[in-house]
Amino acid sequence: MKRTMLTGAICILATMTIAGEVAPDDVVFSEYGEVEKSLSGLEGDPTTGKEIMVARGKGNCIACHQVTALEEFPFHGEVGPTLDGIAERRNAAELRGIVANAKMTYDGTIMPAFYKVSGFTRPGDAFTGNAADGPLSPLLTAQEIEDVVAYLQTLSE
Amino acid sequence: MKTFVQGGVMALALTTGMQVGADEAANLVINGETEITVRTEAPEHLDNLSKIYSGWIFRSDETQALQMDDFDNPGMIFVDQGRDAWAVAEGSEGKACADCHNEPESLADARATYPKWNDEAEEVRTLAMQINGCRTEQMGAEAWKYDGSDMLNMEALLSSVGRGTPINVAIDGPAQSMWEQGRDLYYTRTGQLDLSCANCHEDNYGNYIRADHLSQGQINGFPVYRLKNAKLNGAHSRFKGCVRDTRAETYGVGSEEFIALELYVASRGNGLSVEGPSVRN
Numbered sequence: 001m002k003r004t005m006l007t008g009a010i011c012i013l014a015t016m017t018i019a020g021e022v023a024p025d026d027v028v029f030s031e032y033g034e035v036e037k038s039l040s041g042l043e044g045d046p047t048t049g050k051e052i053m054v055a056r057g058k059g060n061c062i063a064c065h066q067v068t069a070l071e072e073f074p075f076h077g078e079v080g081p082t083l084d085g086i087a088e089r090r091n092a093a094e095l096r097g098i099v100a101n102a103k104m105t106y107d108g109t110i111m112p113a114f115y116k117v118s119g120f121t122r123p124g125d126a127f128t129g130n131a132a133d134g135p136l137s138p139l140l141t142a143q144e145i146e147d148v149v150a151y152l153q154t155l156s157e
Numbered sequence: 158m159k160t161f162v163q164g165g166v167m168a169l170a171l172t173t174g175m176q177v178g179a180d181e182a183a184n185l186v187i188n189g190e191t192e193i194t195v196r197t198e199a200p201e202h203l204d205n206l207s208k209i210y211s212g213w214i215f216r217s218d219e220t221q222a223l224q225m226d227d228f229d230n231p232g233m234i235f236v237d238q239g240r241d242a243w244a245v246a247e248g249s250e251g252k253a254c255a256d257c258h259n260e261p262e263s264l265a266d267a268r269a270t271y272p273k274w275n276d277e278a279e280e281v282r283t284l285a286m287q288i289n290g291c292r293t294e295q296m297g298a299e300a301w302k303y304d305g306s307d308m309l310n311m312e313a314l315l316s317s318v319g320r321g322t323p324i325n326v327a328i329d330g331p332a333q334s335m336w337e338q339g340r341d342l343y344y345t346r347t348g349q350l351d352l353s354c355a356n357c358h359e360d361n362y363g364n365y366i367r368a369d370h371l372s373q374g375q376i377n378g379f380p381v382y383r384l385k386n387a388k389l390n391g392a393h394s395r396f397k398g399c400v401r402d403t404r405a406e407t408y409g410v411g412s413e414e415f416i417a418l419e420l421y422v423a424s425r426g427n428g429l430s431v432e433g434p435s436v437r438n
Contacts, residue, residue: 056367063367075368079361110360112350122347122406129401136349 021142024117033105034093039115039142049151052144059114059140059148069155080111085157095149099140114140114148179370180221181214181363185432188227191321193430200427202328205359211429212372212437215363220384223436232313232382232434235306235389239314242307248298254311257295261318268312268319268431272420274332281335283419284312285391285411303411304391309380313389316380316433323430324377326423339421342414348405354422357399374399375426376419378435385438392419 020041022028029035038044052059054073062070064079086095098105101113117136125132140148185193195211203209213221227233243261246253258264271284282290285308289300301308328336346353357366358374365371380389393410396418400407408414 060367075365077366078364079366110352110356112352116349120347120349120351120405121345123349124401124403124405124407127401127404129397129405129407131406139349 018142024115024138027100027115029097029101029104030093032094033097033101035096035100036093038146039096039100040146042143042146044143044146044148044150046147046150046154048144049147049149052140052148053151058144061148064111067155083152083155085155087153087156090152092149092153095152096145099145099148099152112139114138115142115145179215179217181210183214183218183221185211185213185221185224187225187320187432193321193432194323194428195430195432197428200424203425205355206373206425209375209426209429210362210373211426211432211435212375212378213432213435215370215372216437220436220438224432230382230434230436231387232380232389232436233317235310235313235380235382236317236434239310239312242311243314248292248296250295250297252296254291257291261314264315265318266322268316268433269322269324270326272332272416272423273327274330276331279331281332281416281420283416284315286416288312288315304394306389309389309391312391313380313434316431319431320433321430323428324423324426326420326427328420328424332420335417336420336424338414339417339419342418343421346403347400348403350403350405352403354399373425374422375429376422377426377429378432378437380433381435381437383437389434392422396422 018040022037022039022041027035027039050070053061053067054070056063061067061083062073062076064077066076066078066082066084068082068084070076090098094105098111100115102109102111103113115138117138120136123132123136124130183195185195187193193211193213195214196208199206199209213224223229223231240261243254246256254261267287268284271287272281273287274280275282275287275290278290280286285301285303288308288311292298293300301311343354346356354374357371362371362373376392376395379392379395381395382388383390391410393412393415396415397407397410408418
């Protein structure tokens with residue numbers, strides 16, 4: 001008992017060290033799933049965002065979405081809609097909300113929540129198949145979410 | 158890492174981001190004589206699908222072709238190994254499968270009806286459990302490892318002699334509660350990706366997810382020879398890989414959960430043909 005309380009305390013300290021960052025459990029979603037403020041407190045970098053979109057160990061967004069501007073990176077899946085021109089259909093708050101936890105925008109969607117650490121059934125230790133040992137990290141960090149949102153905002157027709 | 162390398166090789170071969178198409182309208186006839194039902198009406202218990210499809214139809218033309226002739230099917234080597242083991246006497250009783258069952262063809266209907274309730278043991282048995290039942294109870298021999306090569310070879314033999322037989326797994330009577338447990342597992346979203354079997358294999362079959370062409374995740378083709386690892390693979394090992402890919406803690410091969418899931422998934426294929434050992438990528 002004492003031990004768990006202690007590790008809990010250490011974790012809180014660890015997450016608190018990043019100033020201005022909103023922790024995954026503290027993200028405030030609007031009724032329609034939008035998140036107004038930057039999760040990291042900083043601007044996103046679209047170049048890094050692009051790398052995260054295509055990396056299998058990171059966003060791997062193209063596993064489900066076709067994006068013409070990312071054609072040099074095979075392969076693009078067809079589970080979700082194309083993201084071509086998304087910047088014209090969705091503003092930053094909507095995009096941030098969708099990437100952080102798409103279920104707040106689309107009830108029951110297959111799209112994973114990239115900034116969420118609790119409420120899962122049998123969470124594992126990444127792709128090992130073993131039980132998670134200790135608290136989960138979000139699939140993407142607060143800054144990585146901002147980077148992806150910044151990249152999505154470059155996708156106009 | 159491995160997937161990155163593979164992706165790179167494929168990208169070079171194709172030079173575009175386009176996927177390799179599959180002929181979803183193709184029909185499967187093995188050795189020019191055994192007709193395999195690869196698409197049919199969904200069984201009545203399935204509310205969300207009107208048609209069911211074998212995983213074979215979602216594979217590339219080249220992979221499809223490997224299953225059309227036993228000389229090309231790399232899984233058939235293991236059928237031969239199973240046939241050798243069939244005649245080997247083992248255990249305290251000094252008996253072989255052949256001593257009690259004559260030819261493997263006498264068990265041609267077995268693959269299609271398993272998992273199945275066993276009255277004497279009062280449990281649902283997968284084909285692997287039944288084979289081990291014969292080994293430990295009838296032969297006085299040691300059980301084979303679940304999804305190990307001896308077991309998969311024997312399952313491949315019993316599947317091969319049953320090819321073309323419609324899957325007909327019973328879901329009522331004493332098996333019903335386990336079937337319901339399996340159905341619950343099928344629709345439960347697991348892991349940090351929060352995905353259920355149904356999210357991929359019911360809602361999205363026919364769609365590509367990255368480079369993978371999603372099938373309905375049927376098990377009428379098991380054991381499956383995978384080009385990816387160049388060996389036979391059991392259904393539970395496949396389930397394990399799919400659960401792991403949701404970033405979840407998996408269940409064990411041979412666990413009660415996977416026996417229940419196998420019963421349920423098998424019943425989703427009622428009406429498709431036994432086609433193991435099948436070939437997949």
